[in-house]
Amino acid sequence: MIQTGDHHRRLLWALSEAGQASRTELAAAAGLSKAAVTAATRELIGSGLIAEAEQVRRAGRPSTLLTLRSGAVWFAGLSLRPGRGRIVLCDMKGHIAGRRDLPGRRDPHEICATLESDLEALLADCGVERDAVYGMGISISGVVSPEQDVCIRSTLMGWxxxxLGRMATAALGMPVLIENDANALAIHEKLFGGISGDSLALVSVGVGIGGALFIGRQLFRGAAGGAGEFAHITVAPGGAPCICGKRGCLDTVASMRAVATAAEEAGLEETSLDALERAAAHRGDSRAIAILHRAGEALGLALAHLIQIVNPGHVIVRMEADTVDGLYATALAQSLDANVLPQMRERTALDVGTALEGGHAAGAASVAAHRLLLTPNTKQRKMA
Structure with missing residues (x-):
């Protein structure tokens, strides 16, 4: 058993970003002396959290690379959405070892009442002992307290x-942290997506739209925990009513729900984004083309505003759709390019892709890893 002190967590964070690194590289990345790195890595190797990998020959003598050990510690993640839930088990590298789909429950007492049995069933599937699970994260759509224990507001869940965090912690007898679902995805991308640099913005496009910001390698929450409410940027003043009570929000134009609503109103049989992309590409359906172009253009404009204000090094768009290189994405990129200063666009990497299968639950597990193990300057915790 070891105490994950500040030096340990700095090194674990650096390894989560790099994948593999030498002790010299870790010293530079973590801002530690070589002596401190030598001592801390010895303890981490002894605890089984990291391992020596291969030797590489560079200038001077060969260097031994270090890497996180996949099965040393496990993190559970639970995603909650109206109509469905999912629980996963992830290792320290963010890999999903197992998953279970759960009934969609809205009552927090019902959710916590079955949490123990849900976790035990998942652990049995994976052949993992309970003592090896370091904590759980829960992702939800809504605003979460900075302490990650209270859901301040969730329109979708009606909360x-x-x-919830306190209730789940009491039910499981282990640390449980809750997080906004887009924030959870951003944490997963930052820890395990191979993204270097200090800043990124993530936008998730599904039934609704979510947003999250990393600034200075820290998740930016804002004064009231509501930073990243990207869905409710006004893009069509006086437009369609939004579930938030406003009108013309980005969510009413660019989300999958908005696209489906527009398709129904246009008399189209195809309502999903993938089906509309096929209708546009194969039949040249003008209605499908107009809907996809309007949605992608609105999201691109909103992203341009975001880049102008925050200037992140990476903008990641994760879509719950198979078609991520069609008209929607093309209109998005064109709108972004047309509405952001060229010098800022050149320094911002845009990555539009399909959301990871089980991504919200994996993001929830990453929340536990981020807070409990990998984040520097947090309260020390014992780790088996």
Whole structure:
């Protein structure tokens, strides 16, 4: 058993970003002396959290690379959405070892009442002992307290001031942290997506739209925990009513729900984004083309505003669709390019891709890893 002190967590964070690194590289990345790195890596190797990998020959003598050990510690993740839930088990590299789909429950007491049995069934599937699980994260659509224990508001779940994190911690007897679902995805991308640099913006496009920001390698929450409410940027003043109570929000134009609504109103049989992309590409359907172009253009404009204000090094768009290189994405990129200063666009990497299968639950597990193990300057915790 070891105490994950500041030096340990700095090194674990650096390895999560790099994948593999030498002790010299870790010293530079973590801002530690070589002596401190030597001592801390010895303890981490002894605890089984990291391992020596291969030797590489560079200038001077060969260097031994270090890497995180996949099965040393496990993190559970639970995603909650109206109508469905999912629980996964992830290792320290963010890999999903097992998953289970769960009934969609809205009552927080019902969710916590079955949490123990849901986790035990998943662990049995994976052949993992309970003592090897370091904590759980829960992702939800909504605003979460900075302490990650209270859901301040979730319109989709119909919650206000629900202490879900505390309830789940009591039910499981292990640390449980809750997080906004887009924030959870951003944490997963930052820890395990191979993204270097200090800043990124993530936008998730599904039934609704979510947003998250990493600034200075820290998740930016804002004064009231609501930073990243990207869905409710106004893009069509006086437009369609939004579930938030406003009109013309990005969510009413560019989300999968908005696209499906527009398709139904246009009399199209195809309502999913993938089906509309096929209708546009194969039949040249003008209605499908107009809907996809309007949605992608609105998202691109909103992203341009985001880049102008925050200037992130990476913008990641994760879509719950198979077609991520069609008209929607093309209109997005064109709109972004047309509405952002060229010098800022040149320094911002844009990555549009399909959301990871089980991504929200994997993101939830990453929340536990990020807070409990990998984040520097957090309270020390014992780790088996």
């Amino acid at each position: 206000n001031d629900v202490p």
